[in-house]
Amino acid sequence: MNIELIEEEGELFLYVPSNKRFAEIKELLSKIKNDTINVVKVDRLSLDQMKLIWSLCNDYGELRGYTREEMREALENEFCNSKEIEYFSISPFKRDCCSMKVATDFIQFIIEHAIKHDYNLIVYEGKGDNRVAKRLQDISPDIRRYVIQCLLHKRCAVCGKLVEVDLHHWDSVASIGGYKHDDGLQTRFLPLCREHHTEFHNIGKDRFSNKWHIEGVMLSKNLVKKLKEVYPNHFQAFKEGKNDI
Numbered sequence: 001m002n003i004e005l006i007e008e009e010g011e012l013f014l015y016v017p018s019n020k021r022f023a024e025i026k027e028l029l030s031k032i033k034n035d036t037i038n039v040v041k042v043d044r045l046s047l048d049q050m051k052l053i054w055s056l057c058n059d060y061g062e063l064r065g066y067t068r069e070e071m072r073e074a075l076e077n078e079f080c081n082s083k084e085i086e087y088f089s090i091s092p093f094k095r096d097c098c099s100m101k102v103a104t105d106f107i108q109f110i111i112e113h114a115i116k117h118d119y120n121l122i123v124y125e126g127k128g129d130n131r132v133a134k135r136l137q138d139i140s141p142d143i144r145r146y147v148i149q150c151l152l153h154k155r156c157a158v159c160g161k162l163v164e165v166d167l168h169h170w171d172s173v174a175s176i177g178g179y180k181h182d183d184g185l186q187t188r189f190l191p192l193c194r195e196h197h198t199e200f201h202n203i204g205k206d207r208f209s210n211k212w213h214i215e216g217v218m219l220s221k222n223l224v225k226k227l228k229e230v231y232p233n234h235f236q237a238f239k240e241g242k243n244d245i
């Protein structure tokens, strides 16, 4: 549990967990000499990260028929195995909780896991009238990785729809001399369903990205190679082996 030292109007207050006895605390304090205090900054996940992990596990669990605890355990096992790290607590009040960085990676992992398995997660924040639905692009710690996962799984990056998803050129193809010059490496890409594709061409790049908080991403050669299998008619100018280092 966290101990907090706070200054209020020139006086110092030490807030300690209520499970410690006063006598215990006083004894500890009596040992402290001003010049021997070691200040230790602890890197632990934030409360917001913990809440987000629980919301994701809750929604994902509901879709798959598990409780949020079961879902968290299964996902965390998979995550820890893939990273070869120890199982951790997601409560910042526990001694074995994870760092902020690990929590960020875990959140991204859950989002990509859901996309890979074709589940459309929506996370709710706030209560009552203030309750708002958040889409994955709004909560992804790494938006580029989110878009790439959508590209690989033919998923609309705006609404999560999985049918009739097109590979949309975020930057105009005319600017590179047309489709026959498209090797996948000159423009940014975004996967969109028919509805959002049409909307993009109606309202334009700027309004679209302001409305949906998303943009296309540049691809690497490796990704183009993978995406050629997903979108066989695309990247007409991409030749495997060409320009290889």
Ligand SMILES: [Zn+2]
Binding pocket: 156, 157, 158, 159, 160, 161, 192, 193, 194, 195, 196
């Ligand atoms: Zn869509």
Ligand SMILES: [Zn+2]
Binding pocket: 167, 168, 169, 197
């Ligand atoms: Zn398009």
